[in-house]
Amino acid sequence: MDEGLRSELSKQGVFTTTLEELYNWGRKNSVWPLQFGLACCAIEMIATTMARYDLARFGAEVFRPSPRQADLMIVAGTVTKKMAPQVVRLYNQMPEPKYVIAMGACAISGGPFKQGYNVLKGIDRYIPVDVHIPGCPPRPEALIHAFMTLQNKIAGQDLTGPNRPRHLDSAAPSEFPVPQLGEHDVVPPSNRALWTPEVITR
């Protein structure tokens, strides 16, 4: 519908919308996060939900204790290699549509532990991440900004066509392989269908 006509109609008291907008408006304002934290970023996540920052303003007040009831996974904290299979399994147990926010330096890249032997160098090696937030830890404002970015992303998704979200595309995967804990490292070290390492240049 033409934006100008729509604006004129609304001035006359006629509200017009599309099914797509209505559907996405409903979805983006009731994103329920999964209640789980991995390290210090989780403390900031908790602070974001409390009265001062009040994530409930964005329709995310209900942190669900079960992945079956959650729409959003906030990976808040260091993902150790030992914890990685459990994080991927929790993600697989969430119903579509589902989204991931990687919160903090550790969740996006391994952070200060990147060169260690026991920390995953970013959760995007195993599950698709929608929004990355840098920071160590990110302030609640940063998490709210990430949340609003995610809302904009949801609002911009088409219901049909090649850009439709994963849950409306029967060919797209909704589960991702859970890595195994091997004798020296997690196997495989990354899901190459999702993520390819950056080419190292001198």
Next chain:
Amino acid sequence: MPMESLEQIKARAEAAIAGVCLTIVQNESPCAQHSLLVDGGHALQLAEFLRDDPALRLDFCSNVTGVDWPEKVEKVKTKVKKIVDGVEKEIEETTEKRSGGYLEVVYHLYSMSQKQGPVVVRLRTGNRADQANLPSLTPVWRSCEFQEREIYDLYGVIFDGHPDLRRILMWDGFKDHPMRRDYVEPDDYEYEPTPHDDVLDKAKAHYPSPPSAN
């Protein structure tokens, strides 16, 4: 009343425990916190002595830690005067000095009832491979349990008599001991914007090979 010196403790322990082999390991740093090295065979008896002795009453083990001492060969040059062909000459001799080649476990003991401590006790394994066994002191101080599990996990010291010796930080199927000096970590280097020190060495190993001259 101040706590007795380490020499006094050593003398009394040697009198109380038959056949115990105790050595005082000097700490050269300004803190001068010397420690008591005990042989593995008598460690449990020494622990019980330190805990039950009425003057010491070291009833609390605050910290257990591991140290890896890989085998090290140092060449020491010494000048020796020798008579060669009837003429006295100064000749440099090199001798090899071997040290290390064992794993060490350090216990820090305090007394809650006597308000004294710490007494530092060290145990050394026979070597770093097949003789990495030491007696567990968990039966004496319960607080050693998780820390001995951690040392088993990260250094590979096997504690005999430990009630539940499993890995605590790494997963069960893990084979290596990451805190050992010769641990080789998985080769999973990724791009780093400003590598330096050890990371720079890792980065160099992963740089693409330079294009050939022609």
